[in-house]
Amino acid sequence: MTCNDIRKLLDDFVDGNLPAEEAARVRAHVDGCAECARELVALESLRAATAALPNEIDPDTDLWQNIATEIASTKVTPMRRPSLWLRGAMVAAAAALVVVGAREWRMRTHSTGWEVTRIAGAPVIESRGVQENATLRQGEWLRTDENSSARVDVANIGRVTVGPESAVRLKGSSDKEHRIELARGEMEAFIWAPPRLFFVDTPSGVAEDLGCRYNLAVDEDGNGALDVTLGFVSFERDGREVIVPAGARCELRAGKGPGTPHESGASRELQEALDRVDVEGATPENVTAVLHASSSTDGVTLWHLIPRVDENLRGEVVDALAARVPLPKETSRDGVIALDTRMLERWWDAMYPSWSHWN
Numbered sequence: 196m197t198c199n200d201i202r203k204l205l206d207d208f209v210d211g212n213l214p215a216e217e218a219a220r221v222r223a224h225v226d227g228c229a230e231c232a233r234e235l236v237a238l239e240s241l242r243a244a245t246a247a248l249p250n251e252i253d254p255d256t257d258l259w260q261n262i263a264t265e266i267a268s269t270k271v272t273p274m275r276r277p278s279l280w281l282r283g284a285m286v287a288a289a290a291a292l293v294v295v296g297a298r299e300w301r302m303r304t305h306s307t308g309w310e311v312t313r314i315a316g317a318p319v320i321e322s323r324g325v326q327e328n329a330t331l332r333q334g335e336w337l338r339t340d341e342n343s344s345a346r347v348d349v350a351n352i353g354r355v356t357v358g359p360e361s362a363v364r365l366k367g368s369s370d371k372e373h374r375i376e377l378a379r380g381e382m383e384a385f386i387w388a389p390p391r392l393f394f395v396d397t398p399s400g401v402a403e404d405l406g407c408r409y410n411l412a413v414d415e416d417g418n419g420a421l422d423v424t425l426g427f428v429s430f431e432r433d434g435r436e437v438i439v440p441a442g443a444r445c446e447l448r449a450g451k452g453p454g455t456p457h458e459s460g461a462s463r464e465l466q467e468a469l470d471r472v473d474v475e476g477a478t479p480e481n482v483t484a485v486l487h488a489s490s491s492t493d494g495v496t497l498w499h500l501i502p503r504v505d506e507n508l509r510g511e512v513v514d515a516l517a518a519r520v521p522l523p524k525e526t527s528r529d530g531v532i533a534l535d536t537r538m539l540e541r542w543w544d545a546m547y548p549s550w551s552h553w554n
């Protein structure tokens with residue numbers, strides 16, 4: 196049987212609907228074919244996820260099949276973006292998942308270690324080579340060289356794809372939180388649990404999953420970047436937090452924390468102006484340069500800038516954002532300038548209507 200033949204049978208295989216002989220042939224093929232094995236694991240993970248859904252919000256099977264196929268075909272390339280269609284479909288599906296609630300998930304998670312599957316090359320857990328599958332236990336490091344990559348199943352709440360030249364450690368996995376450390380390299384996380392269960396420690400702060408897909412990179416000096424492709428991710432250091440929505444990016448600086456988020460497609464001019472704000476400070480000159488370089492799609496940047504600039508400059512930033520995203524009801528210019536938390540949140544909701552699904 197070819198890979199294509201196998202793929203057609205995977206659905207029934209996972210559901211246990213194949214005659215024993217056929218199931219054995221699928222199993223034999225999958226044991227020897229990394230590509231089909233990845234597809235099978237993706238499908239099983241998603242079935243486990245859908246099993247937790249109340250029936251009335253169970254997304255239709257085709258949707259899950261499509262998502263599974265997309266995940267299985269995901270390459271270990273930072274910055275890879277799902278198609279627009281897929282992003283829409285996944286948001287809908289993930290939003291449905293979030294409805295399940297944390298409690299249900301916690302009952303289903305376990306802490307005996309996470310399964311690691313070799314994708315390419317020779318990943319190593321401590322000093323043990325990962326042939327096909329292995330278990331990553333608490334405290335252990337998973338390392339890849341320039342030619343290797345691996346997938347990690349995060350309990351039953353998601354998966355992390357670890358790219359080349361990376362070092363990832365499992366710090367803890369319990370019903371309340373799952374935490375890894377990315378010391379260097381790159382990883383993509385796809386988490387289908389409710390928000391705030393999955394954390395990644397980095398040299399520049401902590402990424403907290405708010406649902407549900409992102410790339411993290413850390414270079415040799417501990418600097419890096421966070422790119423969110425679906426949902427939202429919080430990044431925090433020393434009490435300073437940024438929220439990075441899908442389609443946005445945040446530079447990470449070792450020992451300093453997250454930079455001001457910006458749209459991935461933001462102009463070079465805006466990115467350079469933001470670098471100056473983040474590194475030198477929010478001086479009038481630097482803030483003016485950001486306002487000058489920002490366009491109608493840079494709301495995420497302006498919103499984050501509001502609390503960071505001096506009061507006498509804040510009005511200008513508020514006005515710039517209001518020209519792009521009108522102030523919502525029960526929100527006033529003066530209130531925002533006074534950093535009224537509820538008003539700032541309402542404005543964020545107006546920019547990102549899907550935010551309420553995740554929080």
Ligand SMILES: [Zn+2]
Nearest residue numbers: 198228230231
């Ligand atoms: Zn195959």
